[in-house]
Amino acid sequence: MKVSRYSENSVTVYLGDDISEETNKKLVNLKKELEDQAHEGVTEIVISYTSLIVYFDVFKTSGEALEKVLGEIDLEALQGKPFEYRLVEIPVCYGGDYGPDLGRFEEDGLSPEDVIDMHSDTEYLVYMLGFMPGFPYLGGLDEKLFKARLDDPRTSIPAGSVGIGGKQTGMYPFTSPGGWNLLGRTPIPLFDEERDPQILYEAGDRIVFKSIDEAAYNKLEEQVASGEYEVNITMREAE
Structure with a gap:
């Protein structure tokens, strides 16, 4: 040290x-x-x-x-001291307007379905938060999904977008510029000033993405707007 x-x-x-x-x-x-x-x-x-x-x-x-x-x-x-961490479940609608870069993985021999199957239902470790409040840098991405950032970054990426940048995956809490490959989007606010805690996760926690369709996305968006939706968070103990 x-x-x-x-x-x-x-x-x-x-x-x-x-x-x-x-x-x-x-x-x-x-x-x-x-x-x-x-x-x-x-x-x-x-x-x-x-x-x-x-x-x-x-x-x-x-x-x-x-x-x-x-x-x-x-x-x-x-x-060797054990500690508890949060496993935070994030619903994601993959592809279409939500994930415009999903098709870019075809050049690597992966269909959109392959990417979704490999990216979802996996526990990702939150190494750190950075870039903006609530932006998690996640480890544990399958190496077959490693993808270099875009040569020409977008000037505006919608809040809630889920993407891959190099060897990592992560999420954009706010609308912002960015060069990550966009796979999908979540309707869940990743940062909320009125919520306690404002950010649902921190370094040492885990995140798992759950694939949903557009109808489910729209329904969750309505539930979030009305204050009815609660994020599924499970406490686990690290080994």
């Missing part, structure tokens, strides 16, 4: 360069340990692929104090 000052109000912990489920688990356990210790002045802890950043209130604590705290944590002891 390497600790360094990121800014005047934050410190960063690096756990090497290996992007893996094991590293993610160490980071999640380290974050939970710091949250359990509840140090005064810590305002936010953010996980990335191989590091985490601890933000703090400079009037309540200091970088030196947090570096000392981090130096006293036994990472090896944390590694």
